[in-house]
Amino acid sequence: MNTLSRRQRDFLQREQLFLDTARQILRNDGIAHLTMDRIAELTEYAKGTVYKHFTCKEDILCALCLECLQHMADLFRHASSLPGNSREHVMAVGTAYQMFTLRFPEEFDLLIASRTNKFRQKAAPKRVEDMGNADQVVHNQLRAIVGRAIADDALVLPPHIGVDELCFSLWAFSFGMLVLDQAKDMTTELQLPPVQQMLFSQFNLLLDGYGWKPLSSEFDYLQSFQRILRHMDVQS
Amino acid sequence: MNTLSRRQRDFLQREQLFLDTARQILRNDGIAHLTMDRIAELTEYAKGTVYKHFTCKEDILCALCLECLQHMADLFRHASSLPGNSREHVMAVGTAYQMFTLRFPEEFDLLIASRTNKFRQKAAPKRVEDMGNADQVVHNQLRAIVGRAIADDALVLPPHIGVDELCFSLWAFSFGMLVLDQAKDMTTELQLPPVQQMLFSQFNLLLDGYGWKPLSSEFDYLQSFQRILRHMDVQS
DNA sequence: TCATAACGTGACGATTCGTCATATTTTGCA
DNA sequence: TGCAAAATATGACGAATCGTCACGTTATGA
Numbered sequence: 001m002n003t004l005s006r007r008q009r010d011f012l013q014r015e016q017l018f019l020d021t022a023r024q025i026l027r028n029d030g031i032a033h034l035t036m037d038r039i040a041e042l043t044e045y046a047k048g049t050v051y052k053h054f055t056c057k058e059d060i061l062c063a064l065c066l067e068c069l070q071h072m073a074d075l076f077r078h079a080s081s082l083p084g085n086s087r088e089h090v091m092a093v094g095t096a097y098q099m100f101t102l103r104f105p106e107e108f109d110l111l112i113a114s115r116t117n118k119f120r121q122k123a124a125p126k127r128v129e130d131m132g133n134a135d136q137v138v139h140n141q142l143r144a145i146v147g148r149a150i151a152d153d154a155l156v157l158p159p160h161i162g163v164d165e166l167c168f169s170l171w172a173f174s175f176g177m178l179v180l181d182q183a184k185d186m187t188t189e190l191q192l193p194p195v196q197q198m199l200f201s202q203f204n205l206l207l208d209g210y211g212w213k214p215l216s217s218e219f220d221y222l223q224s225f226q227r228i229l230r231h232m233d234v235q236s
Numbered sequence: 237m238n239t240l241s242r243r244q245r246d247f248l249q250r251e252q253l254f255l256d257t258a259r260q261i262l263r264n265d266g267i268a269h270l271t272m273d274r275i276a277e278l279t280e281y282a283k284g285t286v287y288k289h290f291t292c293k294e295d296i297l298c299a300l301c302l303e304c305l306q307h308m309a310d311l312f313r314h315a316s317s318l319p320g321n322s323r324e325h326v327m328a329v330g331t332a333y334q335m336f337t338l339r340f341p342e343e344f345d346l347l348i349a350s351r352t353n354k355f356r357q358k359a360a361p362k363r364v365e366d367m368g369n370a371d372q373v374v375h376n377q378l379r380a381i382v383g384r385a386i387a388d389d390a391l392v393l394p395p396h397i398g399v400d401e402l403c404f405s406l407w408a409f410s411f412g413m414l415v416l417d418q419a420k421d422m423t424t425e426l427q428l429p430p431v432q433q434m435l436f437s438q439f440n441l442l443l444d445g446y447g448w449k450p451l452s453s454e455f456d457y458l459q460s461f462q463r464i465l466r467h468m469d470v471q472s
Numbered sequence: 473t474c475a476t477a478a479c480g481t482g483a484c485g486a487t488t489c490g491t492c493a494t495a496t497t498t499t500g501c502a
Numbered sequence: 503t504g505c506a507a508a509a510t511a512t513g514a515c516g517a518a519t520c521g522t523c524a525c526g527t528t529a530t531g532a
Binding site for chain 1: 342407408411415416437
Binding site: 243271272273283284287291292293 | 488489490491
């Protein structure tokens with residue numbers, strides 16, 4: 001509309017350009033080649049201009065993580081749209097998470113680093129706060145699934161366990177497995193199944209522990225899993 | 237004995253000096269102040285000498301992580317010495333892990349970063365391999381507990397689940413919770429209990445899911461928890 | 473048209489990494 | 503013991519990258 005808003009639009013558009021370029025460098029050349037100078041060079045702006053948008057390198061990395069979380073939220077929304085019971089939805093979200101880490105390993109690496117204090121202390125507080133909100137969005141998707149499960153009596157919360165705690169645990173369990181799996185070296189002696197299969201089995205066992213119905217003994221979740229894979233592949 | 241071995245001893249001793257100094261900087265001043273020059277300065281050696289021991293910065297950080305894992309293995313050994321049933325031992329190890337992250341937050345931060353590809357690709361392959369072995373040692377402690385549980389019929393492996401997978405899951409679950417907990421910002425709206433309490437509850441639910449006896453409904457694990465806290469405090 | 477404000481620039485200082493030619497010490501042997 | 507050769511230690515140096523800022527350029531609106 002007026003001049004001010006045009007400027008603001010230009011500004012936002014340029015910020016997006018910087019982010020897209022940064023992501024492209026990250027994916028094509030790896031994080032080692034992701035420098036402020038290179039972003040400036042590829043976008044044909046000066047480095048000082050990049051610093052008008054981001055307070056420091058960690059800040060732009062943080063912004064990249066933010067977009068990853070938003071992307072994941074979209075994937076999870078799609079996973080939740082699968083017809084089926086609430087446990088299948090949890091499984092679908094877990095599978096979507098795993099597929100994300102597989103498809104975008106550099107970004108997942110960044111997401112791991114972003115849980116580090118070293119990282120969060122450098123980025124702008126505002127940006128870290130945004131990431132907290134993005135976390136919240138993802139968390140809410142889990143909460144919605146849990147809420148539905150409670151509503152249709154598939155799940156009765158175990159004593160002294162809140163909904164948030166339950167969602168947090170599901171999130172933490174997936175995160176932990178995916179991180180440790182991608183970091184385990186080829187040389188490990190451990191005989192482990194593929195992480196996708198472990199997520200499947202362990203989720204079933206944990207959800208059985210919650211008493212979340214139908215229990216794995218009462219339902220063919222292997223068939224669900226096949227269905228989920230097909231459902232998520234369409235999305236890709 | 238002979239000259240060669242004296243040199244080797246000196247070499248190892250100096251390496252330890254570098255590591256101790258690095259850890260001291262890490263704890264006192266934070267990772268931002270942990271530079272190769274500073275290590276050289278404090279130990280009164282030249283930087284080139286430090287590089288005789290470590291190929292790069294990540295390599296010395298990796299070595300620090302290695303010592304952390306060894307320290308944790310010791311803590312876990314102590315945790316496993318608690319008189320009690322096998323589930324109590326699992327809980328004791330989880331609690332020891334949590335206490336470690338609380339007491340040595342900077343080191344835990346480093347442990348998180350060390351699961352990153354960026355990190356592992358830079359460190360010397362030999363050192364990364366060592367870390368894999370240290371992981372293995374920790375893993376074996378869990379395996380011992382699980383093995384005992386199976387031996388005395390407290391646990392029957394769920395179908396298609398191996399011992400390694402079960403240990404990996406316990407490890408991943410704890411790791412995930414501790415990482416996400418320490419990274420959650422003060423501003424989060426989530427109403428979560430302290431992570432110590434979540435570890436307790438969620439472990440109980442997961443182990444119930446495994447059918448690991450005595451189930452949480454058959455045993456007063458809260459009392460165990462108090463006992464564990466006392467047991468681990470003595471160690472500190 | 474011009475004064476002022478907003479914006480863009482890239483040279484620069486600072487930090488830190490990792491190297492390597494040289495200096496020093498140790499070793500083994502005459 | 504003395505000395506040549508090998509092993510080791512050193513720190514000045516080059517390279518990479520970060521983040522800044524004084525200055526030049528463009529846009530605004532009276």
